[in-house]
Amino acid sequence: MSSGSVGDVIAVLRQILDDLDGAAVAATTAQKSAAAGTRHYQTATEGADSSHATAARTQASEAAAKSGKIARLIAEAAAEISHYANHIAPGSVPTRTSATGGMLSGEALAKPSHKKGSLAAKALGRVGQVRSSDDGLQHFGKLGGILQDAAKGSGGTAVSKTPDFSFQPTHQPSASVGDALLAALAVAIVGAKGVELMSRMRRRTRNDDTKEKG
Amino acid sequence: MSVDEVKSRLREGTEALRSAADTIHSVRETVRSCHVAAIAVLTDSQHPHVTAALSRLRSADDEGELVLRRIDGGADSAEEYAKALG
Numbered sequence: 001m002s003s004g005s006v007g008d009v010i011a012v013l014r015q016i017l018d019d020l021d022g023a024a025v026a027a028t029t030a031q032k033s034a035a036a037g038t039r040h041y042q043t044a045t046e047g048a049d050s051s052h053a054t055a056a057r058t059q060a061s062e063a064a065a066k067s068g069k070i071a072r073l074i075a076e077a078a079a080e081i082s083h084y085a086n087h088i089a090p091g092s093v094p095t096r097t098s099a100t101g102g103m104l105s106g107e108a109l110a111k112p113s114h115k116k117g118s119l120a121a122k123a124l125g126r127v128g129q130v131r132s133s134d135d136g137l138q139h140f141g142k143l144g145g146i147l148q149d150a151a152k153g154s155g156g157t158a159v160s161k162t163p164d165f166s167f168q169p170t171h172q173p174s175a176s177v178g179d180a181l182l183a184a185l186a187v188a189i190v191g192a193k194g195v196e197l198m199s200r201m202r203r204r205t206r207n208d209d210t211k212e213k214g
Numbered sequence: 215m216s217v218d219e220v221k222s223r224l225r226e227g228t229e230a231l232r233s234a235a236d237t238i239h240s241v242r243e244t245v246r247s248c249h250v251a252a253i254a255v256l257t258d259s260q261h262p263h264v265t266a267a268l269s270r271l272r273s274a275d276d277e278g279e280l281v282l283r284r285i286d287g288g289a290d291s292a293e294e295y296a297k298a299l300g
Contacts, residue, residue: 013252015251020248023244023248026241027237027241030233030235033237034234034281037226037227037228037229037234041223041288044227044292050295050298055288056224056227056288059288059291060227060285063281066280070278073273073274074241074245074274076266076270077266077267077274080264081263084263087261
């Protein structure tokens with residue numbers, strides 16, 4: 001998918017940041033639920049001399065702690081992505097830091113705790129037929145077609161690695177960005193092999209571009 | 215606390231943990247989608263911010279797996295404890 005202007009990339013990064021904000025809030029909610037479960041277990045097993053009781057309390061407590069760690073990791077990832085977005089297009093997204101948990105304001109917290117698979121749900125509607133596959137490779141042709149359609153739709157120009165100072169923050173994402181995202185998510189759904197697939201298809205598309213231009 | 219009260223409290227604990235598990239499952243789905251979408255648009259970028267972001271997302275997904283295992287283990291242990299109470 002060697003396509004898209006800096007504006008297109010920023011539009012996708014904004015969508016990713018939005019989803020990560022929701023996921024971080026959801027992880028914090030999970031942390032609270034697990035902590036509540038831990039308290040119930042502690043109350044129920046108070047004074048009990050039982051390895052099962054100890055295991056229940058300990059594992060519930062660890063689940064809560066790790067859920068909190070997930071929220072922090074997601075917030076840190078969002079902070080890094082926002083830094084990168086502002087590196088390639090200064091001022092394109094509000095600055096955030098992991099120290100603030102990736103949240104910008106009460107706005108993010110006021111949103112539903114977690115949009116049900118916002119990105120993934122869209123992709124599922126489009127490419128649900130590949131979800132049940134055990135081996136994503138057999139869908140290589142189908143996914144490749146989706147990706148190529150996405151690439152065509154966005155003009156096939158290479159992503160600029162240098163800051164594009166003509167970038168307008170008000171730039172509206174083109175329709176092809178959604179297609180490109182769906183294509184990317186289609187690969188996500190088929191599993192770990194998808195990343196490798198994506199890389200292969202990207203190289204192939206790039207080679208095709210080179211041939212056409214050459 | 216009576217045996218019935220203990221069992222009831224254990225059930226509440228497990229319900230809360232199962233709710234957390236459902237949420238974490240959804241979180242992982244979003245994290246994975248974002249991970250691959252980021253890889254797709256940040257084509258081959260080796261920028262430190264990009265590699266750091268992708269690393270965090272991978273870790274978040276891995277931690278999600280551990281959370282689900284802990285919840286299963288905790289819930290199983292609570293059930294065993296309840297059974298032992300008779």
